[in-house]
Amino acid sequence: MSRGETQRGSDIVLLFVVRCLLSVVQYEHNELNEHNEHEQLEEKMSQQIRLTTPLTTEDAEKLNIGDKVLLNGVLFTGRDAAHKRLFDLIQDGKELPIDIKGQVIYYVGPTPAKPGKPIGSAGPTTSYRMDPYSPKLIELGLKGMIGKGNRSQAVIDAMKQFRAVYFGATGGAGALIAKRIKKAEIVVYPDLGPEAIRRLEVEDFPVTVINDTKGNDLYVEGMRQYAEE
Amino acid sequence: MTREIPAQEIIKVVKDLCVDANYNLGNDVLLAFDQAIENEKSETAREVLRELKENARIAREEKAPICQDCGLAVVFMEIGQDVHITGGDLKAAINEGVRQGYEEGYLRKSACNPITRKNTGDNTPAIIHLEIVPGDKIRIIVAPKGGGSENMSRVTMLTPAAGMEGVKDFVVNRVKESGSNPCPPTIIGIGVGGTFERSAILAKKALLRTLGERNPDPELAKIEKQIFARIKKLGIGPVGYGGTTTSLDVFLEMEPCHIASLPVAVNIQCHAARHKEAVI
Ligand code: SF4
Numbered sequence: 001m002s003r004g005e006t007q008r009g010s011d012i013v014l015l016f017v018v019r020c021l022l023s024v025v026q027y028e029h030n031e032l033n034e035h036n037e038h039e040q041l042e043e044k045m046s047q048q049i050r051l052t053t054p055l056t057t058e059d060a061e062k063l064n065i066g067d068k069v070l071l072n073g074v075l076f077t078g079r080d081a082a083h084k085r086l087f088d089l090i091q092d093g094k095e096l097p098i099d100i101k102g103q104v105i106y107y108v109g110p111t112p113a114k115p116g117k118p119i120g121s122a123g124p125t126t127s128y129r130m131d132p133y134s135p136k137l138i139e140l141g142l143k144g145m146i147g148k149g150n151r152s153q154a155v156i157d158a159m160k161q162f163r164a165v166y167f168g169a170t171g172g173a174g175a176l177i178a179k180r181i182k183k184a185e186i187v188v189y190p191d192l193g194p195e196a197i198r199r200l201e202v203e204d205f206p207v208t209v210i211n212d213t214k215g216n217d218l219y220v221e222g223m224r225q226y227a228e229e
Numbered sequence: 230m231t232r233e234i235p236a237q238e239i240i241k242v243v244k245d246l247c248v249d250a251n252y253n254l255g256n257d258v259l260l261a262f263d264q265a266i267e268n269e270k271s272e273t274a275r276e277v278l279r280e281l282k283e284n285a286r287i288a289r290e291e292k293a294p295i296c297q298d299c300g301l302a303v304v305f306m307e308i309g310q311d312v313h314i315t316g317g318d319l320k321a322a323i324n325e326g327v328r329q330g331y332e333e334g335y336l337r338k339s340a341c342n343p344i345t346r347k348n349t350g351d352n353t354p355a356i357i358h359l360e361i362v363p364g365d366k367i368r369i370i371v372a373p374k375g376g377g378s379e380n381m382s383r384v385t386m387l388t389p390a391a392g393m394e395g396v397k398d399f400v401v402n403r404v405k406e407s408g409s410n411p412c413p414p415t416i417i418g419i420g421v422g423g424t425f426e427r428s429a430i431l432a433k434k435a436l437l438r439t440l441g442e443r444n445p446d447p448e449l450a451k452i453e454k455q456i457f458a459r460i461k462k463l464g465i466g467p468v469g470y471g472g473t474t475t476s477l478d479v480f481l482e483m484e485p486c487h488i489a490s491l492p493v494a495v496n497i498q499c500h501a502a503r504h505k506e507a508v509i
Contacts, residue, residue: 066273066470081346111294111337120335121288121297126377126410148377148468149410170277171377171412171468172501174297176284193348194337208470219409222471226271226464 050204054102055143057163063209065218069167070204075106075146077198079125082189083133090136097188098197100137104144104167109194110184111174119184119200121174124148127166131155138164146207150219160215167207168218180205232309232365234509236317239367242507243326243355246371247302248334250503251294254285257440258477258502265414265467265474274472278414281467281500296501299336300373302327302355305437309364324353339376358430370437372504378411378497384429387491393452396421396493401459403495404476409469412499416440417460417479420494422486432496435480437504444481453479467500477502 051059053073063069076098078086089096107127111120127147134145135158143164148171151159159166169177183201190196210218262282269275288295304323314322331338331352338352356374383403387395400419407415420431443450457479466472477500486492 109297109337111297111299112335114293114335120337121294123297125298126380128410148412150408168409168468168470170280170284171409172296172499173280173284175288175291175293175295176280178293179287218471219469222271222273222466222469223408223464224471226466226471226473228462228464 053104053144055104056102057143060143060163060165061213063165063212064214065209065212065216065221067209067212069207069209071104071146071167071207072203072205073201075104075200075202075205076100076187077108077110077196077200078105078130079107079109079195080129081192081195082197083130083137085189087133087136090140096140101141102143103141104146105137105142106169106200107145107147110178110198111194113184117178119178119181119198122178122181123172123174124169124177127151134158138162150217151211156211156215156217159211160213163213165209165213166211168210169205169207177205230365231311231313233313233315234367235315236319236322238509239314239319239322239369240326240329242369242509243304243323243371244330244333246369246505246507247327247330247336247373250371250373250505251299251334251336252292253289253505254295255439255502255504258500259285261414261440261477262500265477269467269472269474271466271470271472273470274466274474277467277470278474294334294336295503296375296499297337298339298375298377298501299331299352300375300503301340301379302331302352303358303372303374303433304355305358305360305370305372305434307360307362307368309366310361311365312367319359320357323355323357327351327353327355358433366508368506368508370504370506372433372437375412375499375501378415378499381407381411382432382494382496384425384492384494386425387493389489389491391491395491397452397456397459399493400456400479400495401463404460404497405463405465407497408465411497412501413465413469414467414474414477414500416477416498416500416502417456418496418498419456419479419481420483420496421481421492422484423492424486424490425492427484428486428492428494429496431482431484432494435482436496436498436502438478438480440478440502442480444483446483449481449483453481456481 110122124147126149131152138158146167328351340349418432418435420428465475
């Protein structure tokens with residue numbers, strides 16, 4: 001083997017070593033960045049914000065996706081059938097049976113209350129069924145909605161334009177959530193059974209901000225962080 | 230020799246299973262939550278998983294439904310061919326059991342007319358799947374099924390050329406498109422083959438397995454694992470807030486089909502994976 005070849009061989013080895021070192025540094029750098037990003041979101045998510053309803057525009061504006069919020073005060077319940085009735089009243093130019101300004105509607109159809117309990121299990125229902133009706137209610141001053149699952153672009157746009165937020169409650173955690181509901185009474189449409197509009201008094205009702213007033217979406221951002229496919 | 234089983238007994242067993250399934254989440258699911266808490270990368274996701282565990286504990290202790298959507302009552306029944314049911318009509322007995330269970334257990338009644346949306350008031354009719362098997366016993370499985378995850382389920386007829394890769398893509402895309410709607414972490418039931426309706430029943434039946442139980446065919450077991458690994462990479466996470474725990478398990482069942490078709494059904498089950506069984 002000539003000297004030149006040996007030289008070239010050791011050059012290659014050196015290059016290889018340098019490459020490896022570089023990629024380790026690069027890798028650690030990426031890890032670090034990713035780690036910081038994760039930490040930031042996680043940190044943001046572990047903060048808990050206490051809010052009392054009715055909510056103001058300022059309350060809504062200071063919330064960001066991923067924020068954990070404990071709601072206190074009054075929530076109104078409503079699902080598809082109740083929304084349809086409210087919507088029809090608006091279309092006919094009639095007055096709504098509840099003043100929705102600053103209010104928060106919880107999409108829920110609870111189980112029957114056992115004797116001595118204010119309500120049965122009461123987790124969120126899928127929100128997209130309310131999408132056709134929500135923009136109008138937001139325009140009329142509704143400040144918050146609690147449910148589970150994605151909202152339509154029209155609802156997200158209305159939230160941005162009229163300053164409202166969409167909160168997620170943990171889907172399927174009906175028994176746990178019920179413990180934060182202290183009082184429940186039907187205010188209108190008793191004929192709808194589990195779908196009647198109820199007035200709930202809640203203490204530290206746990207929700208997470210999914211869509212904020214800036215048009216962000218936790219479902220999109222959360223998935224982006226962990227998606228590999 | 231035929232064995233007589235009174236319809237009354239069927240009413241009682243179905244009633245108890247409806248209540249038991251709604252109050253008491255299976256140990257396999259609880260164990261899967263624990264495992265997921267250990268392996269999950271996102272702290273937010275771990276917190277959601279801890280909430281789900283706590284929710285199951287409260288439900289069990291307070292005898293309350295795990296979820297407010299107590300589902301339609303799906304009832305699978307394997308009837309031994311030597312059984313003679315006495316004192317009443319079998320289907321009426323099943324429905325009566327459902328009626329009593331949902332009323333006395335304070336469960337939500339979610340059955341309604343598809344068009345007028347008028348609630349039937351007692352959660353009947355149950356969705357009944359009967360099968361005649363050898364023997365002189367009746368095996369009853371009650372699997373209440375919530376609307377949120379059922380709505381994300383699909384049946385498709387693939388072209389045979391799509392093959393197993395086509396099946397995998399269809400399932401993974403379905404889970405991806407469902408996002409947060411079916412209350413992840415989910416369990417994925419897949420039915421491949423049969424006819425249009427048979428594939429759906431296979432997918433639903435697959436969901437009755439205990440978590441961790443692989444298809445006995447090693448080839449199919451391998452495919453279950455491959456699909457599971459791909460779903461994990463979607464990043465949807467518990468209730469969709471992002472994370473590595475999107476599904477708890479994937480179950481695939483396969484049967485022969487027509488030479489011209491490749492039916493595939495995906496039945497998505499939410500984490501409120503309720504099914505209880507009894508043998509009489
Ligand atoms: S999808 Fe399942 S956990 Fe979620 S609300 Fe429906 S039944 Fe409950």
